């Protein structure tokens with residue numbers, strides 16, 4: 001791995017890293033030399049994902065955390081920092097993708113989406129951003145939002161898309177407040193990726209523009225991981241508050 005993109009010895013926390021896009025991100029960062037922490041609410045799947053990386057010769061561990069629960073985030077990330085010091089990178093990838101039609105929308109659905117997709121990232125940034133800032137070595141934060149924000153949408157994504165827009169706003173504010181500490185904050189907008197979560201999402205049929213195939217083909221979790229690698233690499237030291245779509249070229253259709 002060339003120097004500017006090397007993460008040798010750097011600790012990288014990937015929320016929702018047990019499967020799907022998060023597992024792909026974890027794999028790409030591990031290949032770049034990062035010591036990866038899979039932070040997921042599913043402890044068995046997280047342990048299995050960490051074990052798969054370890055079996056491939058990478059350094060990885062699992063941490064059980066429920067991002068919807070503030071106490072869980074404070075306890076899990078507090079213990080992690082205590083044990084391993086401040087991380088270099090935090091990737092806010094965990095998210096729910098269930099759909100509910102706007103005109104039949106419920107408060108419960110809205111709050112569930114916000115609690116994980118937006119508020120969970122806020123807790124993670126607060127807890128690990130504080131440790132990064134105190135550590136004095138700078139750091140990298142990447143939020144995983146969605147290309148639903150720029151057109152790759154299907155029916156039933158009102159709460160989801162609003163929660164992802166909140167992530168972009170959160171990144172903008174965090175980029176400002178954390179820049180003095182040398183911490184960058186950027187956002188990736190993935191297009192459709194075939195994952196367990198995308199397949200299992202509940203709600204009305206996913207009808208809409210996102211059903212069209214992107215000109216460059218559908219993205220893989222590792223395509224998203226490669227974009228995350230750029231943002232968390234030493235090469236991107238002067239890049240913050242940016243939003244990058246990785247959507248197979250969907251935006252040109």
Ligand SMILES: NC(=O)c1ccc[n+]([C@@H]2O[C@H](COP(=O)([O-])OP(=O)(O)OC[C@H]3O[C@@H](n4cnc5c(N)ncnc54)[C@H](O)[C@@H]3O)[C@@H](O)[C@H]2O)c1
Pocket residue numbers: 015016017018019020021022039040041042045065066067068093094095096097116120144145146147148189190191192193194195196197198
């Ligand atoms: N798959 C897609 O097409 C697509 C497109 C655009 C954006 N995204 C976004 O990418 C991210 C990953 O999506 P995916 O398709 O890999 O999903 P997935 O459901 O396959 O994986 C999500 C992971 O997050 C974990 N998770 C969920 N809630 C959590 C919580 N409260 N606390 C901790 N961990 C939690 C799950 O256990 C799971 O391991 C999500 O934020 C999603 O919105 C996905």
